[in-house]
Amino acid sequence: MLLWEETLFKDRDRFELDHLPEHFLHREAQMNSLKFCIRPALQGGRPVNALCLGPPGTGKTTAILKLFEEIEAHSSQIVPVHVNCQMNSTRYAVFYQLYKKIFQHAPPSSGISFKRVFEKVAQHSADENKVLVVALDDINYLFPEKEVDHVLYSLLRAHETCPGARMGVIGVMSELTLNYVFDPRVVSVFQAEDVVFPLYSRSEIRNILGHRVQMGFYPGVMADDILDAVVDYTEKSGDLRVGIDLLKRSGLTAEKRASKSISSEDVASSYDRSRLVHLTYALKSLKADEQKVLQLAVSQESWRAGDLFHRFHEETGAGYTRFHEILNKLDAIRLINADFTGAGERGRSRVITVRYEPEEILSRLGS
Ligand SMILES: Nc1ncnc2c1ncn2[C@@H]1O[C@H](COP(=O)(O)OP(=O)(O)OP(=O)(O)O)[C@@H](O)[C@H]1O
Ligand SMILES: [Mg+2]
Known part of the structure; x- marks a missing residue:
């Protein structure tokens, strides 16, 4: 029996969906492709633009965050900015985020124009010899009204109005193919390298979840065959988030009945809620x-x-x-x-x- 103040969780944060895993498994190829795109920027050139494609929960956002973490640790010449386009869905909002990242404060609020924000950002890149690498995450939110064309045009042709400014873009989409026709003036500057994130295989899912179990639960809390059941459910939904959420919920369910380990019933009864995690994320990618x-x-x-x-x-x-x-x-x-x-x-x-x-x-x- 578990005493009331005892817990099964060694580190509960490991099961939060916004936790950035320290071990990012099975995405070496994608990380290498992204690094390859960034590399020219380190040598004084322009980065190659990239487009990350793949179903929900396949590690696209995580790859960007890991890459940016690494860049920040090793280079002060590259300024990586991760923009969530669901929350920043206009050209103004995107540049507002760039400004904030560069100057470490928001632009003065008294109705500063887009032109002004844009000039400040581009000028900084030119004057300080910094390369901005902008990840537009869930870029499909910029598709309505063709806002994406304005954003990409401003970013990738900044050097025309502001010589010396250097910017690169990594678009991220929960899609299997691009399915959007860019304005011809954008096509000529946005020639992106596709970086594809396929669904994880069963053994990959098992490795990733097994690792979380090791880091997040105390030893003996989740037996191997119970983990297999979690892997089955995760594979069925095709979304790693379901598995991570299911680990957490089944842990909580076992705790509630004061058990020292998680049973297959704990997993089965928690799945009813966890499977909906996939639905929520999958719907957000629909036109x-x-x-x-x-x-x-x-x-x-x-x-x-x-x-x-x-x-x-x-x-x-x-x-x-x-x-x-x-x-x-x-x-x-x-x-x-x-x-x-x-x-x-x-x-x-x-x-x-x-x-x-x-x-x-x-x-x-x-x-
Ligand atoms: N290879 C991996 N190793 C460890 N954890 C991973 C891995 N891939 C994904 N995750 C975890 O799975 C969850 C979903 O990953 P992420 O947010 O990167 O997916 P995504 O591809 O951006 O999905 P969406 O298209 O819905 O935005 C996160 O909690 C992340 O920590
Ligand atoms: Mg994402």
Whole structure:
């Protein structure tokens, strides 16, 4: 029995989703690609721009934060700035963040214009011979109104109005492919190197979670076969966040019944809540038409793809190519199953089912 003041957690912070892991496993290739992009900046040149792509929970944000940590420790010539575009979704807001990082205080609040903020930032880069490396995380939030074109244009052509200014961009997206057409004036300056973050394999998930268990729980709290159950659930959802959240919740559940170790029932009962962590993050990456398909899909237990397309087409006028793309994305980020079936008079057709309950989805889409 666990005494009331005892705990299973050696270090509870290890199970928080914003905890930056000290051991970032299985992402050496991606880290090397990113470093390769930055390298020219160390030699007085311009960094190569990059675009990090991959499903939710595959370590994209973590890779940027680890990279920036390393840069800050080793170089004062490069100024890395991580911008969360969900919170900073305009050109002004992005440059406001750059200004804040460079000057270590916010711009004077009395209605300073974009032009002024921009000039200060670019001038600083030129005068101090510093290279700004700007990570635009969840860059898809800049797509509406084509704000992203304004942001990239300002960043990557800064040297035209302010000679000597040097900036590089790392775009980050929960997408499998870029799916956005940049303005031609941006295309000529934003030729990005793709850095792909695939889903973790089962053994990679096990390593990563096993490491968290070692660091976060006291010895003997989680037996190997219980960890395997957590890995199964994580693999099913395709999102490492589910696994990390599940470790924490099952630890708390075991504590609540004053047990010194976590049982498979603790894991099973906690999964009901943890699996929703994936849903929350996955929904945030959806565009309006992708949300529409999902909304239509939950209104029925299962759909033939053709029927769902007709409904979608009726409501939005969009064509089959786009619909097909959307299905593939929703399938890839594991919000739906889109399986081929031999049944049906027209032979092989896809059957669509949603992997979450209608209320779980609709309440998060705000409808
Ligand atoms: N290779 C890894 N080793 C250890 N922890 C990891 C690894 N990859 C991801 N994590 C952990 O998983 C969680 C999700 O990772 P992260 O936020 O980097 O994903 P992401 O790819 O940016 O997802 P999204 O596209 O939804 O923003 C974080 O808590 C992070 O610490
Ligand atoms: Mg992220």
